Structures are given as structure tokens and as C-alpha cells.
Amino acid sequence: MDIAARVMSVVSRSSTSEPSTSSDSNPQKVGKVMDVSDGAFIGGFIPSIVEKQRYPYARPEFLYFSEEEITLSSDHTIRPVLCPRLPHRMPLYAGYAEVINAGKTIQNEDQASAKMLVLTQHQGAERNGFSEEKKKESRSSNSAEIDDDPMLTPGGDESVRNINVVFVDCLLSSEMHTEKSTIFSLRADAALFSLFDGHAGSAVAVVASKCLHEHVKSRLCEVLDTLLHLDRQENMNFGKHRSESSYSMSKMNEEDEARIRSEHLGKGALETAFLDMDEQISQDKQVWRLPGGCAVISILVFLGKLYVANAGDCRAVMVTSDGTKALSRDLTPASERKRLQELAYRNPELIGNSFSRLEYSKKLTRKDLKSRVLYRDWFMDGWAVKTVKESDLRPPLISESSRKRRLLNTIGVSRGFGDHHLLTVDERLSIKPFLSAVPDITVTHLRDMNVLTDKDVVIVASDGLWDVLSNEDAGLIVRSTLGSTDSADSSRYTQAAQDLVAAARGQQASPNLKRWVLNSGGHASYDDITVFVIPLKYCAAPPADSEEEEDDEMLDLE
16 A cells, blocks of 8 residues: 555644743753663663663554554654554544654654453452462463454454453353352453553653553453442442342442442552553563653543543543533643642652742742742642742742643653653652552443434543643534544544644644644644544444444434
């Protein structure tokens, strides 16, 4: 296939969003960081690093790009908009598009993953008092079941996979509660979409894109037995009193049973999987060259629920006929001020004498000594007044710098994977203690949405999109694209993703300049931009292959 057909640059739409500008005419210079794992610390506290990466740089596998095409796609002067070669094979017909930055890094530091997960669990493997050794054996067994083909989708050659639970080999019966039932298996399918926004290199984002789904699958398989049971009970609405033969990981009393729901196990699986992934990166950094880190957001479609797990400044937005609704919140030094300040309060050695944990209403200079200024500490939502002391003249823990607020005057994110050996150059302070891999999770119950149409989607994008487009702007672009395309066209959601990326990328101001502008005027995004457009209709039920559907046809979920 011709490269022009696979590396597509499309005309951008206009946007009403205004570029963000700094109110400080003399913005504070961003401090430097160093990753000590890059050094040759033979005999020191960091072992000698293998000068290669466990997973070489690549673009998402569902693009099906050759090495030559990957090179051509990284042209910073043209910034072509890329999309999957076979959009009909994307899980749940999800749309995808990406574009490289305007030249700030050689490689695209964004990565993405789209997987269908086949979850299985042998009955009897998970019971009260389940030992850690048996858990590891079970996890190893379950991991082997993962679907090796990320393109196994409703539109492919394989049979349609229902996101609802499928029971294999037998019907559920009381016999499955006995030890003899270990030969039988439960099976369920799930879809997982993830974006990874790398910084200080693409290596960590690449590793996470290759491995996170394995950790999510393993953790879901550990609780699949209990999770499926709770989901059935909730759907059948049996009430508070449940059978004594209920599946249980521990002896729970009636009050505990009423409190724990299936979504709590789903959230727990994602939370622990994120920490597992960060721990793997920490271990891999002892052997492989993995500088930097990445923000991450994952969308898990499972049992009629849409889980959004966010650790960073990527964002998920739901677009329906009722308007737009954010499904995640940006986790940045600004939004997590109180958590970061509390860490510094309880562990003052983390900032030493180099920074002040307080937030001030203005940038302080020596002229402000002994004057009164507004400030906020870790326990405060409001502002109070204090007299400026010498220690207040230290740089604040969270500082203003250019377009965004930064932690320790260096990094603009507060959660994500990696950065285990990242230090500030001047102060030699470790940044990792402030960076959490624990995701913030929201759950949307698709069964509670009475009707879904072809135009109801979830937009998942890196901050390269949201820096210049508002949630409402993105929703309008998607609705316009889907309204002008045939509902039988499986690539319509990819077209919507293309239009979003092209709108945020804008146009070159001049062939000799690296500056890009929006069609409506103002600065366009110079960052890497990555977007998924996931149709909610196919998250709730698989697409019909035999019949063509009318445009905007409604799906009744009741």
C-alpha cells in the first residue's frame, strides 16, 4: 500500500479555544533534571546499565507501520496525521489518530495500546486463605491465556466477541463449588485502551504500552470468580440477603457483603495493576536503559461498565446528545497541590532547605521580607496571611513556569510511571517520592444509560489535544464528523479522531518556521497528540455484522 494512504495528513477544523498564556512577563526558568540511571555507576548504588532498551522504539502495533514508514511519519516539518491501516480491526471499532510534535524531541513520546482481553479462571483456584504461592501460580497460568492478537475485534475474521460474560465448558451449578470443579473454567472478555504520554524520552511509555494490559489481565483473573458472582447478583437485584453459597475470597459478614460491589473489584484490579507496572519499570531500569517516565490513562470496558483509570494529565471526555462530560480529572502539580504539600510537610527531608512547601499569592523577592502575603498550606482550601520570612524566599514546591505549574521547578506531572532515578540537577533532590503511580478511577454504568446512538463516544487524548481544545470543542468536532459519515462505515470513528488531531495541530505559520497556528488564530499544539474515539454503542454490545444500521440508530439498553 502506498505510504500516502497510510500516513495521512488531513485538513484541520477551526477551533474556538484560546491558547494558554503566562501572566508572568518574566517566567521563571525551568530547572534541569538528571536521570542517574543514565550514568556509569559501576560499583555505586546504581548498577551498570545495558545500553539498549528492552523494547525498541516503535509506533503502536495496530498501525502496522514498517520501519521506513515510522521514519517518514516522524517528519517534524510536515507532522502527518497517522491512523490505523485497518481501522475495521480496531477493538470495538474504536477510532485512533496521532501526530508527532513540532520538533521538541526526535521521537514521538506518546504511545498507545488497544487490546481485547480473554479472562479465565479455574474454579477452586481462589478460595479463603489462598496462599501467595498459589496466587503466583494462578497468575502465571492466567497470563498465558492473554490474546496475542491485539486486532482480534468484532470486525475481524474471528467470531464476534461479546463483552458480556461467556461461560465455557459447562453451565454454572452447585457442583462448581466443589474441588472437583477445578477442571471447569469461567471466561469473560474485556477491552482495554491505554494512552501513555512520555517525558524525558519514550522508553518508559513503550514498555508500558507493551506490558500494562498483562498486569490488568492478571489482576482481573485473580478476582474473576468473585467479580462475576457479584455482577450477577447486582443485575438480578436479589437485595441485601445473599445465598450462603456465594463465592467469597474471605469470610465476609452481611454488612461487608452489602458494601463490596463488583466495580470495587474492577477498580482494585486496575489500581494494583498500575502499581505492578511501575514496579516492573523500576526493576527493568536496573538492567535496561529506561530514562524518564510517562503519564497514563486507561479505559477498561468490562461487564457493562466503563472504567477510566488516570495517572497524569491525559483526559477522557464522554460526548452524548446530552453534551460533554469529563470522565477524568487532570492530575498535575496544580490540581494535586494539597497532596504534594502534605508529603513535604510529613517528610521535610524531601525538599530540604531548597524549597518552601507553601503556595504564595505572588512571586516573592527580598523586597517582600517582613511584609504580609497570602499563602496556602497542605490542609488549606482557602488563603491566610503571614509575614514573609527568609525561608519563604526559597522557590516554592510548586512553581509557575511558562504555560504550566511545575513540581520542584522541573516536572509538569504529579502521577505516572517511571522517573525512579530522576533528580533535580542543582539540589540533587529525588522527584519520585512525589510522583504516584496510583490512578484516579471513575466508573460509568452503561446499563444505566437508557439509549445510546452512533454519535455517543468517549474521547481519550493526551494533553497535546487538550492544551488547545476544550472539552466542548472536541465534542462539536466529533459530532460534526459522525453526523456527516455513513453509520455503516467502520472507519468513521477513525475519521473523527483524525479531525480532532488535525484541529489541534493546526497549520504551519510559515514553511521556515516551527510555529503552528489554529485555523481560528492563535497557537496550535506543538506537542505530540494522540487520540482514541471509542463508540459507547459498541462498548455496550457488539456491532451487528449482518445488517446495516441506520445513521444515529438508537440502541436500547433496558
